[in-house]
Amino acid sequence: MSEDMTFDVVVVGGGVAGLSGAMALGRSRRSVLVIDAGEPRNAPAAGVHAFLTRDGLPPAELVRLGRAEVESYGGRVRSGTAVAANYGEARGAESRQDFIHKLRVVFKELNETTIWVEVIALSSMLPTEITAPIVAENRELCRVFAASIKTARASMD
Numbered sequence: 001m002s003e004d005m006t007f008d009v010v011v012v013g014g015g016v017a018g019l020s021g022a023m024a025l026g027r028s029r030r031s032v033l034v035i036d037a038g039e040p041r042n043a044p045a046a047g048v049h050a051f052l053t054r055d056g057l058p059p060a061e062l063v064r065l066g067r068a069e070v071e072s073y074g075g076r077v078r079s080g081t082a083v084a085a086n087y088g089e090a091r092g093a094e095s096r097q098d099f100i101h102k103l104r105v106v107f108k109e110l111n112e113t114t115i116w117v118e119v120i121a122l123s124s125m126l127p128t129e130i131t132a133p134i135v136a137e138n139r140e141l142c143r144v145f146a147a148s149i150k151t152a153r154a155s156m157d
């Protein structure tokens, strides 16, 4: 993979808001990457309502069109979860219980990422020089967050 990994802006979250911002940036000749975990809020709805020209359109189709528009201006959209953003949410938690829950989301996503990167390595899609440091860093972060969860839980008892 020889993708240029340097961008003017990285947008975390490719729902309507993130894609709109990315599209505006792309139109302004900024290089932009959108990282999206693929769980838009309105996914369970049958169709978008009261959006001029798009009334009744399935939410997934709205996202697909949005992604295509971002890409038409050179933007890139990639699947992924930015755990740093999840950690930011944890720091703004409303209670200790909420803090623990949000840290567990970070832990879960890091674990999942580790598995997928290992799958990529095993299938030789990327050389181990690229995958091994990612796996090592993920494991280290998992240990950090496991310890934080343990400490937070202990302080609740």
Ligand SMILES: Cc1cc2nc3c(=O)[nH]c(=O)nc-3n(C[C@H](O)[C@H](O)[C@H](O)COP(=O)(O)OP(=O)(O)OC[C@H]3O[C@@H](n4cnc5c(N)ncnc54)[C@H](O)[C@@H]3O)c2cc1C
Residues within 6 Å of the ligand: 012, 013, 014, 015, 016, 017, 018, 035, 036, 037, 038, 039, 040, 041, 042, 043, 044, 045, 047, 048, 049, 050, 051, 080, 081, 082, 083, 085, 086
């Ligand atoms: C059931 C339902 C029906 C709705 N119907 C309508 C309607 O008809 N008309 C209307 O105008 N509005 C509707 N809404 C409101 C509309 O869904 C929201 O206003 C809109 O989706 C908000 O867009 P957003 O981009 O801010 O967030 P979202 O659509 O929630 O998108 C956020 C994206 O960011 C991703 N993300 C979050 N954290 C991370 C991370 N750490 N790393 C990577 N990616 C991340 C998520 O997976 C998601 O894909 C509805 C909402 C619901 C729940």
